Amino acid sequence: MTEFIPPGTRFHPLPSPFRMKRGGALHGARVAYETWGTLNERRDNAVLIVTGLSPDAHAARNAGNPDEGWWEPMVGSGKPIDTDRWFVVCVNSLGSCKGSTGPASVNPDTGALYRLDFPELSVEDGANAAFDVVRGLGIEQLACIIGNSMGGMTALAYLLLHPGAARTHINISGSAQALPFSIAIRSLQREAIRLDPHWNHGQYDDDTYPESGMRMARKLGVITYRSALEWDGRFGRVRLDSDRPDEEPFGLEFQVESYLEGHARRFVRRFDPNCYLYLSRSMDWFDLAEYAAQEPAGGDVVAGLAKIRVQRALAIGATTDILFPLQQQQQIAEGLAAGGAQADFLPLESPQGHDAFLVDYDRFGPAVRDFLASI
Known part of the structure; x- marks a missing residue:
């Protein structure tokens, strides 16, 4: 499979062995x-900046790449x-297919792609x-x-494993442990x-890519990234053009179905399926409560978080x-x-669900700006 690396990306060699x-x-x-x-x-x-599951390191335009980044307004x-x-650094997650070493990278020991020979990946490894x-x-x-979504997990692991590594922290739509609902969605x-069938235990290539599986996985993800309120307001029950030929029984009928299909098709050939599997599972495994297992209360996520020291x-x-x-x-x-820590919680009344930090800049932008201006 092809790795998808933006122009201008730089690379840091990790210690060997890592x-x-x-x-x-x-x-x-x-x-x-x-x-x-x-x-x-x-x-x-x-x-x-540590990212969610799918973004690359190109958060915004810079001298190496004039193309718009995934967090351009921020x-x-x-x-x-x-x-x-600020001197801003954005890293692509370890295990990804967008420049960092992952299952779609070449294993130097064999000369072949890692695929499922890639070691089990944890959020802590990314941190x-x-x-x-x-x-x-x-x-x-x-x-x-600053960590958003999966990056919120990565940021917490970074702070816990490396005391004193940061003075402050912004956690955006993140969590300290995976909850059953999120685990269930990612499992599906x-x-x-x-x-x-084209996944073939990870042994696919560009000609035999598991497109149907990736399409379904992405559709399910997108449904959970937004809210029912937004789906209602954005699409309602509007149907597609009734004059179009009926290409298949039970085919696309509503605009929301067409949106999901188009979104999925744009994604599937831009992300490696094995990388998706590894990164998804790493989120399910993440639980800061395990770091409090020796506490008297034992296994409490708040006790795990309390081990982190930031101002x-x-x-x-x-x-x-x-x-x-x-x-969360x-x-x-x-x-x-x-x-x-002097820690504040800010709930934002955004209708756009989990993806709000990627689209609702009128709400999330000022919150981030005000915090950074105060440090």
Whole structure:
């Protein structure tokens, strides 16, 4: 399979071997990243962005790539993450197919793609890889680490595993552990991919790509990324053109179906199925409660969060998010406060569900801008 690497992406070599949390190690691995702004002489103005499952490192336009990034309204001169003040780094997740080493990369030990020979991947592995990138840039302590969705998990792991690595933290639509509903959805997504005959136990290529499985997985994901309120307001019960020929029984009839189909088809050939499986499962495994197992209460996620030490934190969520529901961001703020941080919880009345941080910039932009302006 092809890796999808934006122009201008830079690469950081990880130490070899790079030990993985659940066993195994990577040799000759790398992490893709991009930067914006200028690191000051004190090296204390760095902001790290860790992403959700599918984004690459190209969060916004920069000198290496003039194309619009996936978080373009948030990163840049005069924007909420202001590159006139901050030196911004965005990393592509370890295990991805967009520049960082993952199942779609070549295994140097065999000369073939890793596929399912890639070691079991955890969120903590991604956090350790991102930490190595930051240290490789000569940054001892971040001014802030910002994580959204899966990146919110990665940011918490980063802070827990590397005490003192950041002064502040913004957690956007993230969580400290996977909840049963989210696990169930991701399980169905993985099953859709694995049951596609073309997946073939991970042994597919560009000509025998498990397109149907990836389409179904992506459709299911998109349904949970937005809210019923938005689906109603955006599409209602509007039907497709009734004059079009009926190509197949039970085919697409409503505009919302056509939207999901188009969205899925744009995605499927732009992401590697095995990488999707690995990253999805890493989120299901993530649980900061395991780091509190030795506490008297044992296995409490708030106790796990309380082990993190930052000066200030902000946990933001959307009221309509069903995938990473609002109580998880509230829990993050409470747990970090229990660890001594000045931590605030900000629920935003956005109708756009989990994906609100990618589209509802009128609400999320000011929240991020105000926090960064205060540190």
